[in-house]
Amino acid sequence: MDKRSSRIGKGRRGGLALIVECAVDEGKPSVRSKTYWNKDRGGADPFEIPKRVASGIEACQSSMHEDGAVAHPLRYIWMYITEAGLRQDGEHPQSEDLLGLDGWLNVIDESASLGAEWMVVYVGASLSQVPYIWEVCAWAQGVHGLRVGLHLTSNCLSEDDIERLSRLDPEKTYLVADKAHLASLRFLESKGIRLCEANVRATERDTYCTKPEEMACVGADGRLFSCGLVLGDERYAMGNYRDRSLHDVNSDDSLPHAVPDTSAFPPSGCDACPPLMAMHALDKEAP
Numbered sequence: 001m002d003k004r005s006s007r008i009g010k011g012r013r014g015g016l017a018l019i020v021e022c023a024v025d026e027g028k029p030s031v032r033s034k035t036y037w038n039k040d041r042g043g044a045d046p047f048e049i050p051k052r053v054a055s056g057i058e059a060c061q062s063s064m065h066e067d068g069a070v071a072h073p074l075r076y077i078w079m080y081i082t083e084a085g086l087r088q089d090g091e092h093p094q095s096e097d098l099l100g101l102d103g104w105l106n107v108i109d110e111s112a113s114l115g116a117e118w119m120v121v122y123v124g125a126s127l128s129q130v131p132y133i134w135e136v137c138a139w140a141q142g143v144h145g146l147r148v149g150l151h152l153t154s155n156c157l158s159e160d161d162i163e164r165l166s167r168l169d170p171e172k173t174y175l176v177a178d179k180a181h182l183a184s185l186r187f188l189e190s191k192g193i194r195l196c197e198a199n200v201r202a203t204e205r206d207t208y209c210t211k212p213e214e215m216a217c218v219g220a221d222g223r224l225f226s227c228g229l230v231l232g233d234e235r236y237a238m239g240n241y242r243d244r245s246l247h248d249v250n251s252d253d254s255l256p257h258a259v260p261d262t263s264a265f266p267p268s269g270c271d272a273c274p275p276l277m278a279m280h281a282l283d284k285e286a287p
């Protein structure tokens with residue numbers, strides 16, 4: 001095992017540990033991870049080294065699967081990136097409790113190392129309330145090749161939002177919006193921005209839903225829940241991302257990796273659920 005791969009299993013937040021190690025191997029200053037790569041590097045592919053790191057992570061992931069260490073393959077990330085995403089339980093986290101840019105990038109790194117392919121980010125009514133949202137999306141797409149859905153609960157987009165949306169990878173970007181808003185957002189399609197209906201019908205979800213097995217659902221303060229339908233419900237709490245790796249959480253069968261009776265909740269509670277959004281997007285793209 002070479003120096004780089006020997007670090008893969010040791011970092012609690014494996015992705016960040018790998019990035020630092022890789023930068024050393026390249027003879028560059030060590031702490032150049034995310035902020036550095038988000039700057040203009042004079043025409044060079046800013047994701048060149050991170051992409052190679054991602055390949056290392058994927059190699060590591062394969063061996064982890066061979067060892068049977070991952071109980072459930074992770075395919076989806078559901079990120080409640082705004083403070084508003086946690087208010088269902090009446091708690092108002094302090095700003096220092098929120099994950100912030102580096103925290104979210106680490107969630108993405110670790111989820112990708114476990115196999116994540118899709119990510120849905122709840123942004124609430126306005127994209128501009130999360131200034132670093134564009135860095136988060138660019139990192140997920142550029143480094144890990146994830147498809148990204150931005151769940152907007154209004155039809156309010158500024159010129160700057162549209163410009164920045166247009167700069168993301170058009171093959172991997174979806175604006176996820178309520179059916180009631182889609183008509184007024186259709187003009188975005190002429191700019192290459194794909195739309196995806198957020199609404200989930202009762203017939204689309206299983207009564208006993210096991211989709212959380214494949215998903216990491218992370219609240220603004222790092223708390224983990226089975227999925228967005230039960231965000232803030234202590235019966236479905238799975239600890240905090242800061243305290244426990246996603247691999248650990250994902251492998252722990254004592255945690256609630258299913259919602260046993262979805263009929264107890266309104267279908268709208270499942271709106272923007274990542275595996276269902278992936279189906280909506282792929283249905284729309286089918287010839």
Ligand code: SF4
Pocket residue numbers: 205206209210211212226227228229230259262269270271273274276
């Ligand atoms: S949001 Fe609904 S469909 Fe998605 S995992 Fe939760 S219960 Fe299942």
